[in-house]
Amino acid sequence: xxxxxxxxxxxxxxxxxxxxxxxxxxxxxxxxxxxxxxxxxxxxxxxxxxxxxxxxxxxxxxxxxxxxxxxxxxxxxxxxxxxxxxxxxxxxxxxxxxxxxxxxxxxxxxxxxxxxxxxxxxxxxxxxxxxxxxxxxxxxxxxxxxxx
Amino acid sequence: xxxxxxxxxxxxxxxxxxxxxxxxxxxxxxxxxxxxxxxxxxxxxxxxxxxxxxxxxxxxxxxxxxxxxxxxxxxxxxxxxxxxxxxxxxxxxxxxxxxxxxxxxxxxxxxxxxxxxxx
Numbered sequence: 001x002x003x004x005x006x007x008x009x010x011x012x013x014x015x016x017x018x019x020x021x022x023x024x025x026x027x028x029x030x031x032x033x034x035x036x037x038x039x040x041x042x043x044x045x046x047x048x049x050x051x052x053x054x055x056x057x058x059x060x061x062x063x064x065x066x067x068x069x070x071x072x073x074x075x076x077x078x079x080x081x082x083x084x085x086x087x088x089x090x091x092x093x094x095x096x097x098x099x100x101x102x103x104x105x106x107x108x109x110x111x112x113x114x115x116x117x118x119x120x121x122x123x124x125x126x127x128x129x130x131x132x133x134x135x136x137x138x139x140x141x142x143x144x145x146x147x148x
Numbered sequence: 149x150x151x152x153x154x155x156x157x158x159x160x161x162x163x164x165x166x167x168x169x170x171x172x173x174x175x176x177x178x179x180x181x182x183x184x185x186x187x188x189x190x191x192x193x194x195x196x197x198x199x200x201x202x203x204x205x206x207x208x209x210x211x212x213x214x215x216x217x218x219x220x221x222x223x224x225x226x227x228x229x230x231x232x233x234x235x236x237x238x239x240x241x242x243x244x245x246x247x248x249x250x251x252x253x254x255x256x257x258x259x260x261x262x263x264x265x266x267x
Contacts, residue, residue: 009249013257017264025264035263036256116260118253123246 008121015116019109022116023081026105027051037061053078057086082107171238174218180211184220187234191224194232
């Protein structure tokens with residue numbers, strides 16, 4: 001199940017495990033390096049995390065061709081096991097793509113099934129940072145409707 | 149999305165990103181958004197657009213130039229008048245830019261699920 005707007009990417013998945021276990025996999029470095037990545041394409045080799053609001057996190061890894069990459073950020077919300085929010089900046093791609101965006105995990109357990117929703121946002125705010133104007137997400141929304 | 153694929157995509161879409169930036173910039177102003185709202189209803193002349201605002205007509209013309217350069221507004225001659233028309237197609241570029249992130253998060257959640265359920 002997936003929904004989206006132009007300024008945010010939203011993805012959801014259901015996991016057959018308790019919320020606490022999911023939260024641990026998202027925050028414990030020794031666990032994160034086990035799942036974050038893809039065999040044969042890229043993999044995460046190291047994570048450092050200062051798990052407190054305002055604390056920094058950093059993951060490093062190798063892409064398919066062996067070149068290193070890293071993603072860094074700062075924790076903004078830590079509410080185990082329901083919510084985790086942090087800034088995100090990767091070091092690959094064009095220079096103008098290397099910007100601070102925001103990632104949020106919402107974790108909800110019901111009848112033994114945990115629904116995890118990830119929201120990656122802030123692209124538009126960054127792209128319009130010279131102006132600092134907000135509220136045009138609405139315009140994007142209806143223009144998108146107009147397009148379809 | 150992998151780091152490798154993102155690098156490749158970034159190279160091949162650099163010029164497209166430049167035009168996406170123009171679209172973002174064009175939208176990052178309340179007057180320009182209002183102009184687009186007016187044009188969403190129907191095409192209008194520059195004078196008609198300007199009559200909806202307190203600011204001067206040259207100021208509106210300047211906003212329209214920016215919207216045109218971003219490709220969001222196109223001119224269409226109609227009799228002796230020049231009519232402005234909305235063109236929403238450039239917004240697709242912004243959508244494409246986000247596509248790599250969508251794939252990335254879908255893949256990441258699947259990996260998280262496999263890890264948590266099997267450990």
